[in-house]
Amino acid sequence: MAGLACADVLADQGLDVWLFDKGRGPGGRMSTRRISTPFGEATFDHGAQYFTARDPNFLKAVDAWERRGIVAPWLAVDAAAWVGVPTMNTVIGDMASRHGVAFGKHVQSLESLNDKWHFKLEDGTAGPFDIAIIAAPAEQAATHLSLQDFDMARVALRARSMPCWTGLFAFNQRLATEQDIIRDRSIIAWAARNSAKPGREGPESWVVQANPSWSELNCESDQAIVSRVLLDALRAELGHALPEPTIATAHRWRFAMSNGTGDLALWNSEKGLGACGDWLHGPRVESAWLSGQFLGQRITETVNAASAPGMLV
Ligand SMILES: Cc1cc2nc3c(=O)[nH]c(=O)nc-3n(C[C@H](O)[C@H](O)[C@H](O)COP(=O)(O)OP(=O)(O)OC[C@H]3O[C@@H](n4cnc5c(N)ncnc54)[C@H](O)[C@@H]3O)c2cc1C
DSSP states (O other): OHHHHHHHHHHHTTOOOOOEESSSSSOGGGOEEEEEETTEEEEEEOSOOOEEOOSHHHHHHHHHHHHTTSEEEOTTTOTTEEEESSSTTHHHHHHHHHHTOEESOOEEEEEEETTEEEEEETTEEEEEESOEEEOSOHHHHHHHHTTTOHHHHHHHHHOOEEEEEEEEEEESSOOSOSOSEEEEETTEEEEEEGGGSTTOOSSEEEEEEEOHHHHHHTTTSOHHHHHHHHHHHHHHHHTSOOOOOSEEEEEEEEEEEEOOOSOSOEEETTTTEEEOSGGGTOSSHHHHHHHHHHHHHHHHHHHHHHTSTTOOO
16 A cells, blocks of 8 residues: 555556565455355455544545545445455555556565666666665565665664454355444454455455464464464354354464554655655555655655756756
């Protein structure tokens, strides 16, 4: 979200923007996992569950997405909660399509040569670029920044992300409960009937997120064991036996959420190096969008100042 929000601002200014993402498809921490079952394809929004919109500019963006039918309010949470439709990553897919993002491209390192940036990828290099922007979670951004700008790296090192173990369960029948959402019960921080979100089709599916302290304590545990523990926690919470799941797995987000350093975005105009992401503003989709937009505006100011009459470019 942060990288695309930044790209939107820069592309609006007529700049040529290239994006590389190591993920197989659009989403980042707004990803959706699709898994085939004998009863149809189950989908799981296994990162962000919903997002809120309070900033007037983000509200405008959400309003435009709603008019185009790619987001909808999830009233079971509250009137200010939004989800991508039909899946959470639809919004990211839509934004990514404007910029032709290269997926499956892991940027391994950045190199600055003669004032131009070059990216080392697994299968070659990309560049030269005038500006490099890192829109990865704090711990991953810190690795790249530490070789280029120590002050920026120090900010990234200050932001500590908590992990989140997430259980994904599908069933061949609806679970016998009217609750679609469970919050803060035993080791569960959040559990939701994914298939009850607006615009969803497919079999009964549940996402169960362990709380941060349990996730941290069990960060290196075996995926199959975690999946069993989270299913047991859901069963205990619902208070009755569950049908055998057709899918039972778990995903570990090693860098799920960070509280935000309060910087909004980082920009070194001399080096042409920027960083954006939720870790600079707060652990929310909206914060990631605001961080990206803010960085885009800072870069635009620099570019406009450099091309003003009488300035050296
Ligand atoms: C389990 C979970 C639940 C959450 N629930 C909510 C919620 O209910 N509401 C809410 O508002 N927010 C929630 N969040 C937080 C929200 O998902 C994030 O704040 C937001 O999506 C972060 O966006 P971002 O662009 O900063 O980072 P990301 O979405 O992480 O994007 C970073 C991108 O960088 C790519 N990348 C990283 N390193 C490299 C590299 N070296 N080369 C190439 N690409 C790279 C990644 O593939 C990724 O696509 C949740 C997050 C998690 C994990």
